[in-house]
Amino acid sequence: MTSTSVAADFEALYGAAPDGLWAAPGRVNLIGEYTDFNDGFVLPLALPHTTVAAVSRREDGVLRLHSADVDGGIVQLEVDALEPLSGGGWAAYPAGVVWALREAGHPVAGADVHLASTVPTGAGLSSSASLEVVTALALNDLFGLGLSRPELARLAQRAENAFVGVPCGVMDQMASACAEEGHALHLDTRDLSYRQVPFDLAREGLQLLVVDTRVKHALGDGAYAERRAGCEAGARALGVTTLREVSAAHPPEALARLNDETILRYVRHVVSDNARVERTIALLDAGATRAVGPVLTEGHASLRDDLRVSCPELDLVVEAANAAGALGARMTGGGFGGSAVVLVDAERAEAVSAAVGKAFAEAGYTAPGIFPVVPAAGARRL
Template identity: 75%
Template sequence: MTADGPESSGVAELTASFTALYGTGPDGVWAAPGRVNLIGEYTDFNDGFVLPLALPHTTRVAAARRTDGELRLHSADVPGGVVRLRVDEPASRSEHGWAVYPAGVVRALREAGHPVTGADLHFRSTVPTGAGLSSSAALETATALALDDLFELGLRRPELALLAQRAENEFVGVPCGVMDQMASACCTEGHLLHLDTRDLTTSQIPFDLTSLGLRLLVVDTRVTHQLGDGAYAERRSGCEAGARTLGLRTLRELPYDELPDALERLTAAGAHESVVRYVRHVVGDNRRVERVVALLEAGEVRAVGPVLTEGHASLRDDLRVSCPELDLVVSAANEAGALGARMTGGGFGGSAIVLIRERDADAVTAAVLRAFASAGHRPPGIFPAVPSPGARRLV
């Protein structure tokens, strides 16, 4: 198979640099995208619903199979040389940095019984790091897909996503849900991925904004977020505590129309006020995913905007994972005529999304840039979110 079109030059460059690093050419080149999530935040580890799309930004990996138990890892985006490990050797973030992600995928595959006997891997990524766009999931998914092909494991995409999630949970130490890895592995061009994280069933929702004169912008605040610092884990544990108090396995089991009664029960049981807020957000955001899907299926795409803004308010006030820069994007964009906006991803920095009419693109962009300049923030990165293909082999 050969790569053609705009991807071909990047493949050639990655292949050449792989050969220079390792002395021989790769067996193939694979790519996995980052993502933005239209709606449904902090719902995936509660067995809830999410609605992401894949970005055109990808992590690419040139890879070759080894049979000697050695794992060699290199990134063109991170200073430093080749990281060398044994496939059965634990990797740590403190010692190995970024390499713990692909090394964790190797360990997850091996512990699941798959005969991964070593590999040479060389990465290059265009997914912004720390921007809430799932750069880590893209790295993990690209690794998993490459190894699946190299060792002819025959894994289905949801299985790859679960193994990549396990790598991040157990070997990196971030207790994320499975949305990011599923989005990277399973999204399709021109569509949103409607994912039920309880059973991993999916449906592809057409999302052709251009034909409607609309655009979805991503605004990277350039405030780097870190999900391994405990705040994300605290919210997960709070959601789990709320479910236990209510006698539920997960918050997915709580119907939206029973939410007011459930919140009263939590308060009466002495649940911490943060737990009450977290439950309100998760159950509410599950409902917002259902509302957005219904609007899209009815062709009422512009009506999605206010649901996005409503979701941001919940993330800001109930989950408390926003930050001043994210709030500023939402307020400035909406005041300039956006249909709606919200932070996306884990929060504490990262990115926001803004749904706009095409004719308002310049005005909304200028308003956000002015607001950041007036507040003394460095300029954000702004680019359109184009629903793109999921993970794939390039050559």
């Protein structure tokens, strides 16, 4: 897929060249999971994989959407008739962005959109956020809305929460909108302040591998929402607005007020993962990237045992990778399938990848997809 081919496909579909081309990446999260909707800390990085959008402005209230990655023709909608939670499959994501922009008072009068993506779907790598952010950025430019990247991310999140019906936090959209090449994004989700943290793996002889288990996850199935509700219940029980206000330094007796074992586990994960983000940042700032590995593995144990969002395939990735000499590994994203990240010395990457593949074969699982990633650029006009 090239920008030239996406533009040519747009012209074949709609009969004229697009007004412009935009791209927005997927993301992989290094550490800080299920913390974003608790006003906590996260540390994602943008992937080289992107969704590219060819878009033209319309003034007649018509929204036409097409994806190169989904069977079917053009989806045509009326912007005045867009209704939350009305279904629509993949088209709900870009349509939701139009709805969110208009609901916020921005004069988006219609568009022709053609999309093509290299972000793996169902792998926990934020294919939906890349779809939302690229649409938001294109419309921001074409209609001269003047919105900042964090504002676009918030509107994209609102599209997914209120229009599509997935109660995600804002990390995915912020990573897609704001990440920079060669850096991880240290994001405070309470106020959307962020810092670009240099993350030059090659300079230190390291690689970050993404292992796609091929187990498709879907955050709309209720398990994610149940954990969000449990975290909110924990905050109420502790007398705080969000779990961000509970730190790992709080005495154990503070958590003793949580007499629901499930909620206690959820709270313990969020509090400890916020602390793991801060530890990871301190290690990166000190140039001790290798020491991040054990923090990743510790984070996986918390996701597996306290939050209980892992699955046998993700656990096997972590176990096999670490046994083969990885520095550390953990599941990433919403869980119940999807992907894991593995931090490894570059010279061990091939052996670790082979060990994970062998373990999957011996367990009778579908062969995983394994690929190295480097921090890539965030959303941009091409």
